[in-house]
Amino acid sequence: MIPVITAFEQSPDRGKGLARDMRVRWALEEVGQPYEVRLLSFQAMKEPAHRALHPFGQIPTYEEGDLVLFETGAIVLHIAERHAGLLPRGANARARAIAWMFAALNTVEPPVLELVTVRILEGDKPWAGERMPLVQDRIRARLRDLSVRLGDADWLDGDFSAGDLMMVHTLLRLKPSGMLDEYPNLAAYVARGEARPAYQRAFAAQLAVFTGKSPRR
Numbered sequence: 268m269i270p271v272i273t274a275f276e277q278s279p280d281r282g283k284g285l286a287r288d289m290r291v292r293w294a295l296e297e298v299g300q301p302y303e304v305r306l307l308s309f310q311a312m313k314e315p316a317h318r319a320l321h322p323f324g325q326i327p328t329y330e331e332g333d334l335v336l337f338e339t340g341a342i343v344l345h346i347a348e349r350h351a352g353l354l355p356r357g358a359n360a361r362a363r364a365i366a367w368m369f370a371a372l373n374t375v376e377p378p379v380l381e382l383v384t385v386r387i388l389e390g391d392k393p394w395a396g397e398r399m400p401l402v403q404d405r406i407r408a409r410l411r412d413l414s415v416r417l418g419d420a421d422w423l424d425g426d427f428s429a430g431d432l433m434m435v436h437t438l439l440r441l442k443p444s445g446m447l448d449e450y451p452n453l454a455a456y457v458a459r460g461e462a463r464p465a466y467q468r469a470f471a472a473q474l475a476v477f478t479g480k481s482p483r484r
């Protein structure tokens with residue numbers, strides 16, 4: 268059964284791979300599972316037909332036969348549990364890889380999203396200039412700890428896993444800020460993720476939505 272995911276018809280990032288369908292595309296590419304994409308306008312995302320799949324009217328969703336999923340953490344975990352390649356075989360190592368997925372989503376991503384909020388949604392508020400350094404400090408605290416834990420390893424816990432996939436994609440959102448470069452091992456970690464052939468294929472596919480040119484496979 269070929270899964271169908273949803274993505275932005277017109278991504279605000281203009282194909283930079285920052286929208287979260289990229290995580291699902293990347294996971295599917297890592298495990299070699301072909302997929303189809305249904306593109307949605309902002310209006311269609313809020314209509315009842317899509318809200319039946321995603322209660323918050325967002326992308327991405329994942330449909331596979333009778334199964335409908337939303338939330339990238341749940342979707343990537345589902346893919347990783349059903350295919351080889353994104354979770355270790357050993358029970359303890361597997362649990363630790365899943366813990367890194369949660370760490371990306373629950374511990375690292377919230378302050379990263381605050382940066383976007385203060386820049387874009389609150390940028391015109393008189394207090395935005397004062398709030399920015401507070402938000403940046405919270406991000407640096409997470410990056411410092413993550414950098415120490417990663418050390419000179421390639422991936423967070425042994426081989427590349429769904430935990431790294433979620434963490435790399437979360438950190439990518441920081442690239443334009445320059446903050447990642449303050450932690451060279453994290454910048455190299457993200458670059459290693461981006462260099463993976465599966466990432467490259469997923470990136471090309473989402474970029475093609477923006478450029479209108481089909482990706483070369």
Ligand code: GTB
Pocket residue numbers: 278279280281285286287288312324325326327337338339340
């Ligand atoms: N927790 C959910 C998950 O992980 O699946 C969050 C899903 C989500 O935030 N979806 C966003 C969405 O549908 C798209 S990815 N937004 C529309 C809405 O809420 O109405 C977030 C995103 C959007 C744009 C950029 N960008 O332009 O750089 C990056 C990331």
